[in-house]
Amino acid sequence: TYPRTWDTVDRKNDAVVCVPHTPDPVLFGIRGESPAAVREARSYVRSEEPACEQVYTTNQGTDAHLLPGAIGELREGRSYLVRGAVAGLPATGPGGHVSFLLEDGGVEVRCMAYEPTRGFRDVVRALVPGDRVAVAGSYKGGSLNLEKLGVSHLAALVRIRPPVCPACARRMTSAGTAKGYKCRVCGGRSREPDVERWERRIRPGWYEVPPVARRHLSRPLVRGVPAWEEDLLQSGRP
Known part of the structure; x- marks a missing residue:
């Protein structure tokens, strides 16, 4: 009955959410958009016979907090x-x-x-x-x-690195502050770094x-x- 009901089961994490995990007189509780939605979902549930059950309005699932x-x-x-x-x-x-x-x-x-x-x-x-x-x-x-x-x-999200020398295909190194980059192999120079956007x-x-x-x-x-x-x-x- 999802999405007219929600948080009954967590399929991705293989967990039942609507059943208390502590000693509790509550067998289960189904949250939904309307009385009809929760009644339909309840009709699919097999459990021990309850002493009583009720549909009521609640502020659960509202961000009221x-x-x-x-x-x-x-x-x-x-x-x-x-x-x-x-x-x-x-x-x-x-x-x-x-x-x-x-x-x-x-x-x-x-x-x-x-x-x-x-x-x-x-x-x-x-x-x-x-x-x-x-x-x-x-x-x-x-x-x-x-x-x-x-x-x-x-x-x-970017990564800035020294450019690759077009002459010898080796990565250049810094030539000093505001001096760009220099290839240690052939002496080639470049002013612009490689900018890789991730x-x-x-x-x-x-x-x-x-x-x-x-x-x-x-x-x-x-x-x-x-x-x-x-x-x-x-x-x-x-």
């Missing part, structure tokens, strides 16, 4: 959507957790993508300094724990953690992005 925030003004224990520029290359730490610094107005905050977010960490690893992003997550212990990430602008592995847009790592209140992208979140993301364009 997110507040627009600014780096340097975040309060412990609250959840925010914050925009800024990536200030350093992401680093993978012990346990596979990935972090990077986000900067805005000369103030920085550390953003964390923890190991349970699985493939979402590859999106974070693909960021480079200068990328403009908006990040959503809870602020705890001085870090934003990421739930989703929006990219509004990708910085150019294709980025991500594109502008929104990225989210997998269902197995999503908080109940977090709005999955299949439900669309609220207008205020998209507006905040786009206002961060250079």
